[in-house]
Amino acid sequence: MSTMLDMVGAAILFGVLLLTVGRIQANINSTMYQNTYNMNVQSSAVFLARQLEFEVLKAGYGVTGAKMKIADSTCIAFLGALSFSGAADSVAYYTGAADSTSLNPHDFRFIRQARSGGTISQRLGMTDFRFSFYDTANVRMATPVTGATALAAIRAIGIKFRLESFEPVIDPVTGTANYYAVNWEKIIYPRNLGKPF
Amino acid sequence: MGRTAVLLVLGLGMAMGFIGLQIFKSGEAASATQYAYLKYMNARNLARAAVHTALRTYDRNQIPATGVATSLGGGSFELTSLVSSTDGDTLRMATRGTYAESTYAIRLRLFRTTRPFPTVNGAISIRAKGVNFTVKGNPTVDGHNYDTTGTRTGSGDLPGVSTMDGTDSASVKQAFATKGILDGTPPVDVDTTTVDPLKFLDIYRNNADFVYNTTGVFPGQTWGTPASPVIVYCNPGDDTSFAIKFTGGVTGYGILVVRGNVQFNGNLSFRGLVVVDGFNTTVTFNAGGTPAVTGGIIIAGNKDAAITLNGTGAAAKCVYSSQALRQAMNIGKLRYYTILDWYE
Numbered sequence: 342m343s344t345m346l347d348m349v350g351a352a353i354l355f356g357v358l359l360l361t362v363g364r365i366q367a368n369i370n371s372t373m374y375q376n377t378y379n380m381n382v383q384s385s386a387v388f389l390a391r392q393l394e395f396e397v398l399k400a401g402y403g404v405t406g407a408k409m410k411i412a413d414s415t416c417i418a419f420l421g422a423l424s425f426s427g428a429a430d431s432v433a434y435y436t437g438a439a440d441s442t443s444l445n446p447h448d449f450r451f452i453r454q455a456r457s458g459g460t461i462s463q464r465l466g467m468t469d470f471r472f473s474f475y476d477t478a479n480v481r482m483a484t485p486v487t488g489a490t491a492l493a494a495i496r497a498i499g500i501k502f503r504l505e506s507f508e509p510v511i512d513p514v515t516g517t518a519n520y521y522a523v524n525w526e527k528i529i530y531p532r533n534l535g536k537p538f
Numbered sequence: 539m540g541r542t543a544v545l546l547v548l549g550l551g552m553a554m555g556f557i558g559l560q561i562f563k564s565g566e567a568a569s570a571t572q573y574a575y576l577k578y579m580n581a582r583n584l585a586r587a588a589v590h591t592a593l594r595t596y597d598r599n600q601i602p603a604t605g606v607a608t609s610l611g612g613g614s615f616e617l618t619s620l621v622s623s624t625d626g627d628t629l630r631m632a633t634r635g636t637y638a639e640s641t642y643a644i645r646l647r648l649f650r651t652t653r654p655f656p657t658v659n660g661a662i663s664i665r666a667k668g669v670n671f672t673v674k675g676n677p678t679v680d681g682h683n684y685d686t687t688g689t690r691t692g693s694g695d696l697p698g699v700s701t702m703d704g705t706d707s708a709s710v711k712q713a714f715a716t717k718g719i720l721d722g723t724p725p726v727d728v729d730t731t732t733v734d735p736l737k738f739l740d741i742y743r744n745n746a747d748f749v750y751n752t753t754g755v756f757p758g759q760t761w762g763t764p765a766s767p768v769i770v771y772c773n774p775g776d777d778t779s780f781a782i783k784f785t786g787g788v789t790g791y792g793i794l795v796v797r798g799n800v801q802f803n804g805n806l807s808f809r810g811l812v813v814v815d816g817f818n819t820t821v822t823f824n825a826g827g828t829p830a831v832t833g834g835i836i837i838a839g840n841k842d843a844a845i846t847l848n849g850t851g852a853a854a855k856c857v858y859s860s861q862a863l864r865q866a867m868n869i870g871k872l873r874y875y876t877i878l879d880w881y882e
Contacts (some may be wrong), residue, residue, distance in 0.1 A: 361552060369557050380568040387575045402881055425645060425881050532646070532880035 378506035386523040401533030412486035443507035473499035581642035582633025588615035599766040613637035658834035660700035661858040678855035681722020698722030700714035746771035758786040768791030810866035833862035
C-alpha cells in the first residue's frame, strides 16, 4: 500500500514538475523570440540608417546643376557620386507594395533604385517611411517639392522610418500579438546641396 | 528513484543554463549592434569637429596644423591633410575622426572668400554732408596708391578726399589751403557712391578683437600685427567730452571703427580701414604726435560729423593703400567658406 502511495505521489510530483518546466519553456521561448526579433529589427534599422546616411549625404557630390530630382513625403530621388571622385549616380528611395511574405499586416517593401545598381526591393519590415525637406532658411517645405527653384532650395532632408518584426511574439499570459519595432529619425544636411554651381 | 530525481534536476538545470546563455548572447548582440552605431556616429562627429576646428584656426589668422590628433569625448580628431591654392582662396582638406575602433574620414574642397567690404573712394571718403573738416599742424592726405611699406605702386590712384557734394569739396580744399598737403588723382573729388558703412558695423562689432565702450584713458595700445590684423571697435556714445582717450603710442592693423567721440593723443599708426561713424562724431588726432593711417578712412554720419587732422610734422598723414585695405578685408574671422565638394 505504501509503495502504491509512493508511486502515485511521485507521479503527481512529476506531473507538477513537468507542467512547471513546460511553462518555463514557453516563457523562455517567448523571451528568445523577443530577443531575436529585437536584435533583427535593431540590426536592420542600423543597417538602413547607415545606408541612408551614407548615400543621402552624397546628394549633389560631383554634380553640377540640378541635384534633387524628386522630393516627396514618401519618395526621394537625387544625383550624387557615391564614391570619392567617382561618377555621378542617380539614387531613389520609395515605398513599394505590401510585403505578403510576412505575418505583419502593416509592412511594405523598401525600394532603392540606382542607375548603377538597378532596383532592389528590400524586406526590412518597414511600416513607416517619410521624408521632409528644409530650405535655405531651415524652414520645412510643403511636399511634394516641385519646380527647379524649389528643388534647388533644399538644404536638409529629414528621414523617418519604423521597422517592425516580421512575426509577432504571442504573450503567453495575455495571448496578444506584439510586433517589435524600432523608430529612427534624423535630419541630414548634404553639404553639396548648397554648392553655388 | 532518488538518483533518477537528482539526474533529472541536474539535466534540467543544465538545459536552463544553456537557454539562459543563449538569451544573454542575443541581448549582448543587440547591444553590440547599437553600440557599433554609436561609435560610428561619434567618429563622424569628431571628423566634422576637425573641419570646424581648422576653419576656426583660420579665423584667428593662423594656419591649422596637420597630423596632430586632438582628444575629445573619448575619441580623437585630426586634420590629415591641408592644401591651399596659391592665392589661398581654395582649400582642400581631409579630416579623420576616431572613436574606439571606428574611423570616419571626410574630404572636402572649400572656396574661401571675404565678406562684402566698404568701398573706399579716396584716402578719405566722406559720406556725410556738411562735414566739419579741420586741418591743423602739417598733415598729408594722399590718394595715390601706396603699398604697406609706404612706397607708391604707380597704379590704382584715387582722390585724396572724396565728398558727397561740391560744397564739402570746397570746404576740404579751403581747409588745406594754408595747412598740410592734399594730393591724389585728383586731390579732391565729388563721389556719391561712397557706401554707408553702417550695415557693416554690426559685423565688425560682433567680431571685434578689441572693444572700447566705456569711458577711460587708455595708454599705449597695440592692435594686432601685420600678419594678424584685427578689428577694433570704439563706441563711447554720442557725447562731446571725448570719453575715450588713447594716450601714448597706438599701433594697429586691420579695421578701426569709431562711433562717437574719440581722441588720439600722441602717435597713431594704423594700417587698414578706419571707419568714423555716428551722430555728431568728432575724431581728433591730437597733440604733437604723428598720426598716420595707411589704407583709407571713411567718414559717415549726420551733419556736423567732424574730423580733425592734427600733427606737427610731415609724418602726420593719411595715405591710400589698396594693399593695406586688402589685408584688412582678409581678416580671418571676416571670411566665409563656400563648399565646392564635400565627401564623407
